[in-house]
Amino acid sequence: MRRVWVTVGILSLQATLSLADDVPEPVTHADFAPVDMDLALLGRDLFFDPLLSGNLNISCATCHHPSMGTTDSMSLSLGEGAEALGPDRHVTARNRPVARIARNAPGLFNLGAFDVRSLMLDGRVEADPDAPFGIRMPPGRDLQRPVPSVLAAQALLPLSDPDQMAGHPGENAVADAVAAGNYSGPGGAWFIVTSRVANNPTYAERFTAVLGNRPLDITDIGRALADYIGHEFMAIDSPFDRYLAGDKTALNSAQTRGMELFYGPAGCAACHSGALQTDHGFHSIGMPQMGPGLVAETHVDLGRGAVTGLEEDNYRFRTPSLRNVIQTAPYGHDGAYATLDGVVRHHLDPFGALGSYDRSQARLHDVTLDDGDWTVMDNFDEVMRIAMSAEIAPVSLTDPQIADLVAFLDALTDPGAGKDRLGPPDRLPSGLPLDR
Numbered sequence: 001m002r003r004v005w006v007t008v009g010i011l012s013l014q015a016t017l018s019l020a021d022d023v024p025e026p027v028t029h030a031d032f033a034p035v036d037m038d039l040a041l042l043g044r045d046l047f048f049d050p051l052l053s054g055n056l057n058i059s060c061a062t063c064h065h066p067s068m069g070t071t072d073s074m075s076l077s078l079g080e081g082a083e084a085l086g087p088d089r090h091v092t093a094r095n096r097p098v099a100r101i102a103r104n105a106p107g108l109f110n111l112g113a114f115d116v117r118s119l120m121l122d123g124r125v126e127a128d129p130d131a132p133f134g135i136r137m138p139p140g141r142d143l144q145r146p147v148p149s150v151l152a153a154q155a156l157l158p159l160s161d162p163d164q165m166a167g168h169p170g171e172n173a174v175a176d177a178v179a180a181g182n183y184s185g186p187g188g189a190w191f192i193v194t195s196r197v198a199n200n201p202t203y204a205e206r207f208t209a210v211l212g213n214r215p216l217d218i219t220d221i222g223r224a225l226a227d228y229i230g231h232e233f234m235a236i237d238s239p240f241d242r243y244l245a246g247d248k249t250a251l252n253s254a255q256t257r258g259m260e261l262f263y264g265p266a267g268c269a270a271c272h273s274g275a276l277q278t279d280h281g282f283h284s285i286g287m288p289q290m291g292p293g294l295v296a297e298t299h300v301d302l303g304r305g306a307v308t309g310l311e312e313d314n315y316r317f318r319t320p321s322l323r324n325v326i327q328t329a330p331y332g333h334d335g336a337y338a339t340l341d342g343v344v345r346h347h348l349d350p351f352g353a354l355g356s357y358d359r360s361q362a363r364l365h366d367v368t369l370d371d372g373d374w375t376v377m378d379n380f381d382e383v384m385r386i387a388m389s390a391e392i393a394p395v396s397l398t399d400p401q402i403a404d405l406v407a408f409l410d411a412l413t414d415p416g417a418g419k420d421r422l423g424p425p426d427r428l429p430s431g432l433p434l435d436r
C-alpha cells in the first residue's frame with residue numbers, strides 16, 4: 001500500500017516539474033503601468049461619451065461594452081450611424097453605416113500591462129524607437145506629442161475612423177477633416193474632438209485639476225482613456241492566477257488537465273506563452289474570413305502583411321491574450337467562431353476546419369450593406385492561400401481533452417474585471433444619452 005502511494009507521489013511530482021518550465025510566473029500589479037485615478041475617472045466618462053464621435057451617436061463603449069466582456073458580442077460591429085447595443089444594434093434612416101467594421105471588436109483586458117508593445121490585431125500601433133515619440137502609428141497619423149503607452153496612442157485612432165466614430169464627409173466637421181487627411185493640424189479631426197471636450201465646462205475643470213492650466217491636447221484624452229482601460233479591465237484575479245500564486249486547489253480536475261494539455265502536448269503555449277497567454281507576436285492560423293475585409297473588391301484581410309508589406313506576414317494576426325476569453329465570443333480576428341469549442345477545434349486542424357467552416361455561426365447584424373460578406377470564402381484560390389499560410393501542424397485530441405482545454409480557458413476569467421471597480425458613469429458630462 002505504502003509503495004503504491006510513493007509511486008503515485010513521484011509521478012505527480014514529475015508532472016508538476018515538467019510543466020513548471022512553461023507555466024508562467026504569476027502576474028502582479030507591478031507588471032502594469034501605474035494609473036492616475038482622477039484621469040481614469042475622466043477616461044471612464046470619455047469612454048462612454050458619444051461627444052467623442054463626429055455625429056455624437058457612438059462611444060467606445062458601444063463596441064467595447066463592459067456588460068459584454070468589453071466587446072459587442074457580434075462577429076463584426078456596426079459602427080457609427082446605427083443604434084442600440086450588441087445584437088440589437090440596427091440601422092435607421094439617418095447616417096446609415098456604409099459597411100460593417102472589417103474586424104471583430106476585441107476584448108480590452110490587461111492592455112495596461114508593460115508587456116503590451118503593439119496594438120490592433122495587425123499591430124499597426126507599435127512601440128518603435130525610430131518613430132516619433134517612440135510609437136509607430138498608421139501613415140499620416142504620427143503622434144505630435146509624447147504619450148506614456150501604445151494604449152494611450154491607440155485611443156486616438158477610432159476617433160478619426162469614418163466607420164467607427166468620425167462619420168462620413170458632409171455629415172460633420174470631424175468627418176470632413178478626416179476626409180481631407182487632416183488629423184493633428186489646426187482644424188484637424190483630433191483638434192476638433194479636443195475642442196469639444198475642452199469647451200465642456202465639466203471636462204475642462206476636471207482636466208485642469210489633473211494637468212494644471214494648459215490647453216488640452218488629444219494625447220491627454222488618449223492618456224485618460226488608457227488609464228481607465230488599464231485600471232477597469234485589468235484581469236489578474238482568476239482561478240489560474242490563484243493557482244500560479246501557490247493555491248494548488250484553485251483549479252478543479254478538468255481545468256488542471258486542460259492546463260497540462262495547454263502547456264504540454266496540445267502545443268498552445270508555443271504562441272499563447274507568458275503570463276498573459278500571448279507571445280505578442282503575429283501568426284497565421286488560417287482563420288475563415290468574412291465581411292468587407294481591408295481590400296476593396298477581394299474583401300481580403302492580409303493582417304500583419306498589410307502593415308509590413310512582407311508576403312510571409314500575410315494572414316498573420318496578433319496572438320490574442322486569452323484572459324477572460326470566455327466573455328469575448330465570437331472568436332478570431334473577424335469573429336468567425338461562435339464558441340470556444342469551435343475556435344479550439346479550428347486550431348487542431350486549420351486546413352480541415354477552413355474547408356468545412358459553418359457560415360451559419362457568424363453573428364452578423366441583419367442589415368443589407370454592400371459588403372459581400374462571403375466574397376473571400378467563395379473564392380477557392382483565396383481560401384487555399386489562407387489555408388497554406390497556417391503555421392500549426394494538426395494536433396490530435398479527443399473530445400474530452402478538448403473539453404478540458406475549454407475548462408482551462410474558463411479558469412482564466414477574473415470575474416471582477418470590468419464589473420466591480422469604477423463601473424459605468426451615472427450620467428455623462430456632455431448630457432448625451434449613455435449606453436447601458
Ligand code: HEC
Nearest residue numbers: 059060063077079103104105119120121122155158164225
Ligand atoms: C465601431 C466599433 C468600435 C468603436 C466605436 C471603438 N472600437 Fe476599439 N476596436 C474595434 C475594432 C473592430 C478593433 C480591432 C481593429 C483592428 O485591429 O483593426 C478595435 C481595437 C481596439 C483596441 C486594440 C485592442 C488590441 O488588442 O489590439 C483598443 C485599445 C480599442 N479598440 C479601444 C477603443 C477606444 C478607447 C475607443 C473609443 C475612443 C474605441 N476602441 C472605439 C471596434 C471599435
Ligand code: HEC
Nearest residue numbers: 266267268270271283287317318319320331332333347391
Ligand atoms: C501558431 C501559434 C498558435 C498556436 C500554437 C495556438 N494559437 Fe490560439 N491563436 C493564435 C492566433 C494568431 C490567434 C488569432 C488568429 C486570428 O484571429 O486570425 C489565436 C486565437 C485563439 C483563440 C481565440 C481568441 C480570441 O480572443 O478570439 C483561442 C481561444 C485560442 N487561440 C486558443 C488556443 C488553444 C487552446 C491552443 C492550443 C490547442 C492554441 N490557441 C494554439 C495563435 C496560436
